[in-house]
Amino acid sequence: MPHELTLEQTIKGVSAIVIEELKLEDVTPEIFDPDLDLIDEVGVDSMDLATVALVLQDEYGVPIDEDDYPKLKTIRLIAEYVLRNAAVKT
Numbered sequence: 001m002p003h004e005l006t007l008e009q010t011i012k013g014v015s016a017i018v019i020e021e022l023k024l025e026d027v028t029p030e031i032f033d034p035d036l037d038l039i040d041e042v043g044v045d046s047m048d049l050a051t052v053a054l055v056l057q058d059e060y061g062v063p064i065d066e067d068d069y070p071k072l073k074t075i076r077l078i079a080e081y082v083l084r085n086a087a088v089k090t
Contacts, residue, residue, distance in 0.1 A: 005086070010079040017059060018075060021052050034075040052078075062086050 005013075015029035022044065024032075038044040044052075049072065053064045056078070062085045064072075072078045 010083055011075055014079045015075050017055050018052055021055055037073050039073055
């Protein structure tokens, strides 16, 4: 494998994508709470989540099953999902 991403690096990368795609103002990956519930606390809807998932798939080359979208409620859960599925991909 070329290089392994750490959970911390992946959290920052996922945060940056979420911030950009959802156009969150005054938020940076460094201050974005990775355990904040994106649906209940940030107000992300299913269309926003689908958009973020598509960008993540392109960015990390990891397939994200549509059935898994509801499980991806926080930046940390998304980052863990990306890492877990990137490890499976060969």
